[in-house]
Amino acid sequence: MAANAIHEMISAYAAGCMDKKNFKTFREYMYEGGELPVGELGELQNVISLLPVILELEKPNPAIKDKVAKKLISLQDEIKEKIRVTKQSTKTSAKTVVRSLEPEDEDELNLSTTNDETRQTSFDEVPPPQPLSPPTRGTEFYESAKRVNPPPPTSVYELPPRSLKDIETDNSSGKIKALWIALGLSFLILLGTIIIFQFSSKDYDSQFAALESRINSLQQEVQSTRDLVNRFDELIEFMNYKDIQIIQLSPVDNNTSGYGKLMLSFTHREGLLELSEMPTLGTDQAFQIWLISDGRSYSVGSYVPSRAQKYIPIKDIPYLPKNQVELVRVTIEPLTGSELPQGPAVLFGSVNASATTPARR
Known part of the structure; x- marks a missing residue:
């Protein structure tokens, strides 16, 4: 490839x-x-x-809670409608049963009563069956005992005929019982619906509160991550280069504070500068970076460190072969910059192993 x-x-x-x-x-x-x-x-x-991690999460629309509440109310109305239909069907079935039980007229009622009496009389006139086998000693003893102690006569109780008024009374009491049962069931269903709605609304409130707190925490994490990415954006982009050389910058003597790091890519003519614990600058001063090659100083640029910017980008590095650069020097110069090093040197770094510590001027 x-x-x-x-x-x-x-x-x-x-x-x-x-x-x-x-x-x-x-x-x-x-x-x-x-x-x-x-x-x-x-x-x-x-x-x-x-x-x-950089993508921003979308917060749910506050109208979701209203939609859920409206849905629950509509479900409650549907349950009430079902209860009403059930009550109506119960009343209709009760009326149908009553109509089927009512006789057509008084003659039919008297005829049924007469038929019942005739059947009872015919059953009384039938003689008891006689045994076919010849009498034995046990049978004779049983017959003699019956003659001495005859069984008590069986009483026949005749039910009085029911009138149409009695039937209507029974039917009305059945209707009342069915109505009370339907009302009790309706009350239980309505009570259960109210309880479910109350608990559901509390659960939704707690879930919405948990979702809001979770969204706020996620937004804070995303913001912190975004700040971290923005802070190291220059470093991430620069680290994609292949020919990166890292130069450690050290104080020129023990009386000078500060240290730093310079990362250079001679192929792309770019770099990143990191300075820490540097001396305090005046309002019209800046740190100027120099590349030393064959005894000559080439300016890379003037920079003022800032706490908000950890890595300072360097653009347009002079066209110099990497093997000809000997040292890197950091001096304090005017804010507008200098063509040649004039101020005191505070940091230096060796590009090649043969480089030595530079003078302060």
Whole structure:
């Protein structure tokens, strides 16, 4: 694979947007031991993993609670309607039963009573069955005992005929009982609905409060992460370069405070400067960075450190071969900058191992 193609494949693989054909080709290339830039895939994956943290969460619309409450009220109305329909159907069925039980006229009622009496009389006139077997000693003893102690006569009680008024009274009492049962069931259903609605509203309030607190905490985490990413944005972008050289900056003597770090990319002519515990500057002063090559000083720029900016970006580094740069020097110069070092040197750093400590001027 060509160098550009490898970089494009690594970027697409880390972002997860590689199609099936290229993914298969890239996987076979890795399994066969193809050459890949050292650490490039891991750095891209780390940078891409920070992207979801920056996304801002959307807060739910406050109208959701009103919609849920309206839905519960509509459910309550539906339950009431079902109760009303049930009561109506109960009344209709009770009327149907009453009408089926009512006789058509008084003659039909008297006829049914007469038929009942006739059936009872016919049953009384039927003689008891006689035994077919010849009498034995036990049978004779039983017959003699019956003659001495005859059984008490069986009394027959005749029920008085029921009138139409009695039937209507029974039917009305049945209607009243059915009505009371329906009212009791309706009251229980309504009471259960009210209890469920009360507990549900409390649960929704607690859930909404928990969601609001969770959203606030997530927004704070996102804001802190965003501030962290913005603070190290320059560093993340700069670390994608391949030819980075880190130069440690140390005080020129024991009487000078401060230290720092200078990261340079001679290919892209960019760098990052980090300064810590530096001497206090005047209102018209700044720190100026110099690259020393073959005894000559080349200015990189004048900078004033700020607590809000940890890494100071450096642009347009002079065209100098990396192997010809000997030292890096930091001096205190006027705010407008100097063409040559004039102020005292506070920090220096060796680019090559042969560099020595510079003088203060």
